[in-house]
Amino acid sequence: MDEQVQQTRxxxxxxxxxxxxxxxxxxxxxxxxxxxxxxxxxxxSLAGVSKPMIYSYLGxxxxxxxxxxxxxxxxxxxxxxxxxxxxxxxxxxxxxxxxGALRFIGEHRDSWRVLHRQAQSQGQPFVGEIAQLxxxxxxxxxxxxxxxxEHRQLDxxxxxxxxxxxxxxxxxxxxxxxxxxxxxxxSARKLASWLMNMVWMGFGDLxxxxxxxxxxxxDTA
Amino acid sequence: MDEQVQQTRxxxxxxxxxxxxxxxxxxxxxxxxxxxxxxxxxxxSLAGVSKPMIYSYLGxxxxxxxxxxxxxxxxxxxxxxxxxxxxxxxxxxxxxxxxGALRFIGEHRDSWRVLHRQAQSQGQPFVGEIAQLxxxxxxxxxxxxxxxxEHRQLDxxxxxxxxxxxxxxxxxxxxxxxxxxxxxxxSARKLASWLMNMVWMGFGDLxxxxxxxxxxxxDTA
Numbered sequence: 509m510d511e512q513v514q515q516t517r518x519x520x521x522x523x524x525x526x527x528x529x530x531x532x533x534x535x536x537x538x539x540x541x542x543x544x545x546x547x548x549x550x551x552x553s554l555a556g557v558s559k560p561m562i563y564s565y566l567g568x569x570x571x572x573x574x575x576x577x578x579x580x581x582x583x584x585x586x587x588x589x590x591x592x593x594x595x596x597x598x599x600x601x602x603x604x605x606x607x608g609a610l611r612f613i614g615e616h617r618d619s620w621r622v623l624h625r626q627a628q629s630q631g632q633p634f635v636g637e638i639a640q641l642x643x644x645x646x647x648x649x650x651x652x653x654x655x656x657x658e659h660r661q662l663d664x665x666x667x668x669x670x671x672x673x674x675x676x677x678x679x680x681x682x683x684x685x686x687x688x689x690x691x692x693x694x695s696a697r698k699l700a701s702w703l704m705n706m707v708w709m710g711f712g713d714l715x716x717x718x719x720x721x722x723x724x725x726x727d728t729a
Numbered sequence: 730m731d732e733q734v735q736q737t738r739x740x741x742x743x744x745x746x747x748x749x750x751x752x753x754x755x756x757x758x759x760x761x762x763x764x765x766x767x768x769x770x771x772x773x774s775l776a777g778v779s780k781p782m783i784y785s786y787l788g789x790x791x792x793x794x795x796x797x798x799x800x801x802x803x804x805x806x807x808x809x810x811x812x813x814x815x816x817x818x819x820x821x822x823x824x825x826x827x828x829g830a831l832r833f834i835g836e837h838r839d840s841w842r843v844l845h846r847q848a849q850s851q852g853q854p855f856v857g858e859i860a861q862l863x864x865x866x867x868x869x870x871x872x873x874x875x876x877x878x879e880h881r882q883l884d885x886x887x888x889x890x891x892x893x894x895x896x897x898x899x900x901x902x903x904x905x906x907x908x909x910x911x912x913x914x915x916s917a918r919k920l921a922s923w924l925m926n927m928v929w930m931g932f933g934d935l936x937x938x939x940x941x942x943x944x945x946x947x948d949t950a
Contacts, residue, residue, distance in 0.1 A: 544852075599933065631765075631850045656932065668915065669923045675908035676901035676924055683900020687893050694889070702890045703897060710931030711877065712820065 523565065530555045530562055531579060534572045539618035543573055543630050577627050577634060580619035581641040587612040588648060598656030599708050605652065606681060606703055609645075610696040613685045617692070620685060642678060650674035677707055744786065751776045751783055752800060755793045760839035764794055764851050798848050798855055801840035802862040808833040809869060819877030824925055826873065827902060830866075831917040831924075834906045838913070845907060863899060871895035898928055 533555035537546045548569055552559045566572055591608025592601050613620040623641070627634040653670045684703055688694060754776035758767045769790055773780045787793055812829030813822050834841040844862070848855040874891045905924055909915060 602932070628849055629852045629856045631852070635850045653932065665919075668912070669926075672905050672908050672912070672915070672920065672923055673927050676905040676927060679904020679907070680897035680901040682904070684893050684897040686900070687896035691889070691893070694893070698886075699893065702893055705890075706894050706897060706931070707927055708931045708933045710927070710929045710934060711823070711874065712929045712931070712934075 526557055526561070527565055530557050530566060531576055534576050535580065535618045535622055538573060538576060538626060539621040543626055573634065574637065576622060577637045580616065580623055581637065584609065584612050585641060585644050588645065598652065601652055602708065603700065603704050605649070607696060607700040609681055610685065610700050613688070614696040617689065621689065624682060624686060645678045646674045649677050680707065747778055747782070748786055751778050751787060752797055755797050756801065756839045756843055759794060759797060759847060760842040763847055794855065795858065797843060798858045801837065801844055802858065805830065805833050806862060806865050809866065819873065820929055822873055823929065824921065826870070827924055828917060828921040830902055831906065831921050834909070835917040838910065841906060842910065845903060866899045867895045870898050901928065
């Protein structure tokens with residue numbers, strides 16, 4: 509590596525580390541107190557970084573909130589995409605997508621609380637950021653459902669139905685993750701398998717007693 | 730009817746009518762402009778009621794918004810409950826519940842836009858009002874699912890699963906109704922039958938080509 513580039517990177521490293529620490533502290537404070545009641549003093553104290561340095565590196569509270577939302581939303585969508593084995597059967601793909609989403613949410617409850625409960629309730633521009641995240645997630649699911657139905661002749665109506673159901677499935681996942689915040693003892697795997705049973709087997713089958721079973725935990729998930 | 734009561738009602742009627750007109754105008758203005766950009770002047774002009782009279786009857790803009798949310802939320806939940814034939818088979822009950830919700834939303838798109846998109850984005854106390862509405866809807870669906878699974882032995886886990894899935898189903902309905910705002914040409918019946926196919930049949934059956942068919946439109950819905 510070019511020596512000058514190497515030096516530049518080394519000089520920048522502490523700032524990157526500090527920014528990560530500031531953002532980690534910000535997520536915790538926003539999650540616990542909400543946007544309006546979050547104080548820069550608390551973020552500064554939790555991160556161990558002075559307020560002037562936070563302003564200089566990342567900006568004011570609104571900027572910090574926007575950066576947190578974008579960053580966590582990006583991580584969430586990336587963690588879903590990363591988990592999907594694109595060569596597997598559709599149910600296995602969907603299972604891994606749901607599990608990836610719920611695992612991320614379970615491991616980053618503060619992020620989810622900020623994304624889902626607090627960003628939504630702060631109006632623009634935060635609501636717009638969240639709408640973009642949802643569009644990405646819906647697109648991902650719609651692609652998966654369309655691929656699953658690939659061997660069937662889909663008319664325009666079916667294509668539209670899959671788009672609408674992708675939105676429904678994203679809404680179902682958000683809503684069950686929201687329920688999870690109040691029932692944290694349930695595991696991501698259990699939650700994903702409930703959801704999978706609803707959307708893959710359907711209540712009709714569930715009422716009859718047949719269930720969709722995820723692959724063994726030790727194996728693929 | 731007692732003559733004095735009758736006279737009192739007659740005297741009160743104009744105020745009730747005016748209040749209805751004010752609230753109908755408020756919903757339209759809030760839906761079109763959002764809470765912050767909605768002006769009392771516009772509501773007053775659309776309702777044909779003077780601003781001082783609006784303040785005297787219903788209060789300031791915040792009061793008007795709160796009343797609108799409570800009233801529309803109550804109407805939505807009532808319209809779901811009213812549509813469910815409690816003696817019918819579980820799938821028919823669920824079908825009518827979904828259809829009742831989506832029909833109300835389709836016929837009151839301004840109300841839905843205010844409830845779902847705008848109240849959510851205005852923070853407290855409006856978010857709290859919406860959370861209560863969701864709790865009611867989730868309780869309704871959980872009761873229905875529990876009744877559907879009644880003949881099976883449900884352990885604690887299954888009971889919890891039904892609660893979580895009731896939340897998921899409400900989230901799915903909200904999300905598909907949100908999608909509908911951007912695709913208004915689709916009918917409530919079509920949307921409800923897509924949703925029913927996802928949650929009753931499941932994608933597993935859909936991929937195989939089997940579908941859940943709603944009862945004839947002319948008959949029960």
